[in-house]
Amino acid sequence: MSDYRAEELLIDVIAAMLEGLGHVAVGASSPIPGAAALLARERSDGGMRVSVLGSRRHNFFTDGGRELFDCAAQGRIDAFFLGGGQIDGQGNINLVGIGDYPRSKVRFPGSFGSAYLYFLIPRVILFRQEHNRKILVPKVDFISAPGVSDANVYRPGGPHALVTGRCVFRFDKPRRRFALATIHPGHTIEEVRDETSFDFDTPDSIATTPAPDAETLTLLRGPVAEALAETYPDFAARVFGELVTR
């Protein structure tokens, strides 16, 4: 077991999915996707722009709250991140609540921009660190944003992958379902099956998610940690702080 944190592996695996993109946006309360975007930017040699909502320094919008959405609709955002109180096997996400709407047993904050951005941004990466049967369900109780749409619906965007604390699923758009891609070190396929209550495809050979290499860890604990700390000081201190060698 090498000297990295679980979060660093997740950041690294998400960053790999952003390689070569021109503009990655990160929503509110998303330190791991935020760090991943900043890591990908570090690796891009100036080729990638990252917009972090809630950041003063890494936010290039000057037209008010609508600009992120307009910008996405203009095709100027290549990747974004969404989570979900529930996520189902068709890529539907639920940010509204559990139980019968509107009097949800468990009420989440709300759909935010998901019902829009999931349609318009080509590469939407679903991220939820917790991975259990209550979250990864066969069918969400409320569709904040659907994973797939009918052919006549204007939809340049949609789910690309689902990253959890246990594994990575790729979304298979034609089959409208997830396929297990890699399992994180220390986790097993049985565990993933046990903790996932939706059906997914399992290729013959499943690789282990590669651990972050030394160069990645240097970037993470250096410039990425520093850039992230502006928006997520607590997270940056907790995850990168103790390991920073400077």
Add this chain to the structure above:
Amino acid sequence: MSDYRAEELLIDVIAAMLEGLGHVAVGASSPIPGAAALLARERSDGGMRVSVLGSRRHNFFTDGGRELFDCAAQGRIDAFFLGGGQIDGQGNINLVGIGDYPRSKVRFPGSFGSAYLYFLIPRVILFRQEHNRKILVPKVDFISAPGVSDANVYRPGGPHALVTGRCVFRFDKPRRRFALATIHPGHTIEEVRDETSFDFDTPDSIATTPAPDAETLTLLRGPVAEALAETYPDFAARVFGELVTR
């Protein structure tokens, strides 16, 4: 004949139509309406706002070119001014050209915002200093903006009056035509009839347009001239300059 210029009378008669309004906007290349709005503001004891397009000091818009139009649609502009290369007896105006469109014999600049503002601003005052049969026609060659609309068309705004160098017509909305209101000093009803090629109503008694009084001339040649000079220096110098007594 008292000591005032023809323009001063026109400014005064237009200003009277603006009394009590909260916000008057003035389009480009409109020195006489602009002066009228500024005069009405002087008389309003701080109750009237005037937005002069092309002015830096008397322009309160900060949302780009669309704001004037959005502002009108929000119902925040009470009066505006339109002209026309042709104006007809139904209040239709033509800012596009004379002859068969699109290859007009005489081409004007274009419709600007007329096709919109004429619908949305309650009190639109048509102003054209020249008054002859070529301008005041039975039917315009191109309707940039119609004077009246069918009952099912959303139209809080429309023509209020037509002010020319010879007279004032009031627009009679139910009858969809103009009625002569007052004739400027030195002009006659016969002349107005001769020089107008559309039909209009003529009440039994037609008053003479009142001449501007001394107080008005003092305002015009003082604070109004000064405010107007920022946007229309040549006009202000020509009309008010020689008469200013300071």
Add this chain to the structure above:
Amino acid sequence: MTRHLSTVRDLASMIDSGARVAVPPDYSGCAMAAVRELIRRGVRDLHLIGVPQAGFQADMLIGAGCVGTVESAAVTIGEYGPAPRFVAAVKAGAVRVLDSTCPAIHAGLQAAEKGIPFMPLRGILGSDLVAHRDDWRVIDNPFGEDDPIVALPAIRPDVALFHAGVADRFGNVWIGVRRELMLMAHAAAATLVTVEEIVDDDLLADERTAAGTIPALYVTALAKAPMGARPIGLGERYPADDGHLRRYVELARTEEGFRRYLDEFVLAGEVPA
């Protein structure tokens, strides 16, 4: 012309029970001092519109029983956890929620800003949001073929209520890049603003400040309220009062705790600056 009111109470008195009130999220300038006045006055049945989401002020107003409907893309107090009184009111069926999505709120306000009855918007189709919003329609794109698109009705608030740093003596309000506040002001019938300071200047006179200024034309009334966003923060001027908000979230877990909070910081006292 913009009315300069001498107290926040006078400003808040312009909001009637039943009003449709647009408010910004916690990061965009919230008129918390005015919100406390509304609670003291016991306004009822507000239709709160989060632009595009609502935070601490929504939770307080809902908890205090001031809100009939909340129309928002989310109700959240962010890092402090779920909005406790909102969640409790939803479970109890004590508040009607018009769940929306951020760009739909912006688009609805833009429709009001443009004086158009609706705004079409991509996305959203197939979301359960559409199923539960009988005020939204799915229409055919008149320029397409078999191309459904959501039509969102204009959102026309009676009041836009927010807090900003600076206004001038004419009633112009500087909001910088927080242009959702300008959109709210354009869309609303009345705009009520509390500010940190009122400067003896003209923000529109210099294009550098004019570029980030809501003209007085849209500002119905202003009142000075130093630290008026507390306990939440205001841009670069001051941060949120972390301890206070954590205490709120703790207390507001229960109805009784929330009442204690109200007694201490709203009904009998004031939030410390």
Add this chain to the structure above:
Amino acid sequence: MTRHLSTVRDLASMIDSGARVAVPPDYSGCAMAAVRELIRRGVRDLHLIGVPQAGFQADMLIGAGCVGTVESAAVTIGEYGPAPRFVAAVKAGAVRVLDSTCPAIHAGLQAAEKGIPFMPLRGILGSDLVAHRDDWRVIDNPFGEDDPIVALPAIRPDVALFHAGVADRFGNVWIGVRRELMLMAHAAAATLVTVEEIVDDDLLADERTAAGTIPALYVTALAKAPMGARPIGLGERYPADDGHLRRYVELARTEEGFRRYLDEFVLAGEVPA
């Protein structure tokens, strides 16, 4: 990332014949130096979009045979009189005119900005503009009854071309209250800007300048062009060259005179700063 080009010619070379080019009116910052490069290069069949009207640059481009279509609420050089080459081209049927109205241009660009296929707009019904625009539709307001409303298709320029005072080394461009330039940049596939000066700074770092800045994200390429709007003016920086423009209008009354103007100030020389 924004390309910093060393010459205006390089910038103008990014505009191909046939391109849909959005330009501002004479009072909002026109890239005249770039326009002269386009004429020198002999581009053809431009679809010029006046936002919302076009002035001197349109008249020159039309006179030089660079324009196939002009879509605008007006073509005017204001106080200098009718746009002579535009008027002549209309009479000769040498240019296709898509007559529009100011708010329709803004709304069409806003539709592109929002990525929606169309924008509804009040007014306009019964204007002959509608009769002659077969790309416009009249639809029923889905929220009304017997309530016709104009639907305007999105206007998506290939290029937005304008001149501004200041850009920074990252490619951010300050436009102050001239937000129609920001709308153009949001709506267009590419945005090409000439500027008076490029500062070694970050316009987005300070909210006071950020409020009036187009982020580099929307700026495809930049070139420095001091006095680049001449012979017309640039906001508070410099006024129009009155004498030059009067001479232009005088010369451009005839085809021959216009050719002489082109020879002197475009093909063989440059407009004096």
